[in-house]
Amino acid sequence: MEVADLIFKVIFVLAVFGISLLVAMYSTYAERKVAAFFQDRLGPNRAGPFGILQPLADGVKMFMKEEIIPTNSDKALFILGPSIAMLTACMTGVVIPWGNSLIINGKEFVMQITDVNIGILYIFGVVSIGVYGIMIGGWASNNKFSLLGSLRASSQMISYELAMGMSIIAIVMMSGTLSVREIVLGQPGGHWNVLYQPLGFLLFFICALAETNRTPFDLPECETELVGGYHTEYSSMKLGFYLFAEYINMFISSAVIVCLYFGGYNFPFIESLGLSHNVVSLLGTGIFFIKIFFFIFVFMWIRWTIPRFRYDQLMRVGWKVLLPLAVLNIVITAIVLLWKNDLFSLNF
Amino acid sequence: MSNYLFYILSFLSIFSALMVVLSRKPVHSVLYLIFCFFTIAGHYILLNAQFLAAVHIIVYAGAIMVLFLFVIMLLNLNAETEPHKPLIIKGASVVTGGMLLVVLIATFKSAAMSVSSPEFNSDLGMVESLGKVLYDQYMLPFEVSALLFLSAMVGATMIGKKEI
Numbered sequence: 001m002e003v004a005d006l007i008f009k010v011i012f013v014l015a016v017f018g019i020s021l022l023v024a025m026y027s028t029y030a031e032r033k034v035a036a037f038f039q040d041r042l043g044p045n046r047a048g049p050f051g052i053l054q055p056l057a058d059g060v061k062m063f064m065k066e067e068i069i070p071t072n073s074d075k076a077l078f079i080l081g082p083s084i085a086m087l088t089a090c091m092t093g094v095v096i097p098w099g100n101s102l103i104i105n106g107k108e109f110v111m112q113i114t115d116v117n118i119g120i121l122y123i124f125g126v127v128s129i130g131v132y133g134i135m136i137g138g139w140a141s142n143n144k145f146s147l148l149g150s151l152r153a154s155s156q157m158i159s160y161e162l163a164m165g166m167s168i169i170a171i172v173m174m175s176g177t178l179s180v181r182e183i184v185l186g187q188p189g190g191h192w193n194v195l196y197q198p199l200g201f202l203l204f205f206i207c208a209l210a211e212t213n214r215t216p217f218d219l220p221e222c223e224t225e226l227v228g229g230y231h232t233e234y235s236s237m238k239l240g241f242y243l244f245a246e247y248i249n250m251f252i253s254s255a256v257i258v259c260l261y262f263g264g265y266n267f268p269f270i271e272s273l274g275l276s277h278n279v280v281s282l283l284g285t286g287i288f289f290i291k292i293f294f295f296i297f298v299f300m301w302i303r304w305t306i307p308r309f310r311y312d313q314l315m316r317v318g319w320k321v322l323l324p325l326a327v328l329n330i331v332i333t334a335i336v337l338l339w340k341n342d343l344f345s346l347n348f
Numbered sequence: 349m350s351n352y353l354f355y356i357l358s359f360l361s362i363f364s365a366l367m368v369v370l371s372r373k374p375v376h377s378v379l380y381l382i383f384c385f386f387t388i389a390g391h392y393i394l395l396n397a398q399f400l401a402a403v404h405i406i407v408y409a410g411a412i413m414v415l416f417l418f419v420i421m422l423l424n425l426n427a428e429t430e431p432h433k434p435l436i437i438k439g440a441s442v443v444t445g446g447m448l449l450v451v452l453i454a455t456f457k458s459a460a461m462s463v464s465s466p467e468f469n470s471d472l473g474m475v476e477s478l479g480k481v482l483y484d485q486y487m488l489p490f491e492v493s494a495l496l497f498l499s500a501m502v503g504a505t506m507i508g509k510k511e512i
């Protein structure tokens with residue numbers, strides 16, 4: 001690898017890391033503002049103009065609070081729990097194509113940290129590890145409510161991972177690749193996958209809500225039954241890590257949804273603008289972020305509109321509704337693909 | 349470079365595998381086992397089999413071990429409630445384990461020499477080649493193993509049902 005490549009990669013990695021943290025930070029602010037709007041309140045407006053410094057104030061508060069590690073807890077695992085949650089949340093951004101490529105001094109730099117040929121499976125693997133953060137934290141707290149919360153989280157995530165994987169398979173069948181970048185390149189202009197896979201998108205979106213533990217699937221931290229859920233015993237920045245990891249996950253799952261179903265950085269009339277390659281790339285990145293922010297807003301919209309499920313309802317939806325629908329989606333996709341291939345072979 | 353990685357990964361996998369047996373707390377054993385799976389996935393990546401590595405992580409570390417952890421956490425096993433086996437059973441298990449070790453050493457000693465390394469195809473672990481081999485050359489065994497999984501699923505549902 002050349003020096004220029006290396007420098008670009010280092011800057012890019014830092015930028016992706018910084019932007020995910022920044023977006024997660026301001027998602028907390030946006031969430032409170034959205035909630036306030038939905039409930040006809042003002043929301044945070046004291047720190048800075050329009051309360052724009054509120055996330056900083058919250059962060060400082062989190063760092064300054066007293067660290068409490070329960071006496072009867074497993075100390076190493078108690079610390080490991082939030083660390084895994086944060087680590088896995090930050091790991092997923094690696095394979096997401098944040099934009100097309102930039103041409104600097106005649107050299108092409110791809111705006112993606114690494115294009116693994118199994119990109120989707122990588123995301124999927126990291127998500128499936130994320131559950132350990134919650135499970136280990138809940139168990140190590142040595143508290144009944146934490147344990148119940150973490151058990152709920154793990155069974156919920158395993159159940160919804162299945163339907164999620166099945167809905168991804170339909171996309172993989174259509175695009176014929178596992179690389180996220182190639183899937184995005186396969187949806188040029190306005191030919192987004194959501195037009196061909198509406199059912200798949202709906203299933204994936206519901207599963208993404210369940211995987212990030214957002215309402216209506218936030219039973220792991222259901223405060224009316226479980227005090228605080230798996231993070232009951234946590235305080236200070238360890239609690240902050242759990243809460244923060246949820247917002248990073250929300251950002252990354254919005255990015256994955258946009259990449260798989262909404263064309264990533266592609267937008268309609270991309271060729272007819274007549275702009276240079278770099279400008280189009282940067283514009284694409286901007287559009288990509290606008291799409292992501294829209295989905296983050298939808299996540300919040302759902303949270304402040306819909307009450308949460310009962311636990312048996314949640315399991316029933318996962319296994320008896322989403323999974324059969326996902327299998328049906330695969331079968332329909334396969335039939336349509338075969339039929340289209342037959343038509344082509346007749347024409348030739 | 350990859351030689352050093354291989355030694356580090358091997359050390360870590362043997363260490364974590366030993367810690368699975370030696371840990372006092374069952375939950376720690378399970379966590380070491382998960383770590384062991386990660387190091388094995390690392391070995392797959394060294395062999396350029398990213399697909400296998402990813403599937404290994406998703407299936408073993410991500411799903412099966414979560415269920416293991418689930419059960420062990422619910423049972424809440426710990427050192428105080430651990431049953432103490434009589435001495436004769438401990439002795440018998442040492443002897444059987446030792447005999448298994450002898451058999452394994454004998455097998456591997458004769459096998460290690462006979463394995464010739466054919467030219468290593470670095471594309472072997474890629475999704476495309478794996479899919480071609482599975483659905484072309486080994487179509488029937490693949491489908492039979494799928495049937496095996498189906499029967500296991502039916503069996504689990506039967507056991508799980510309260511009244512049939």
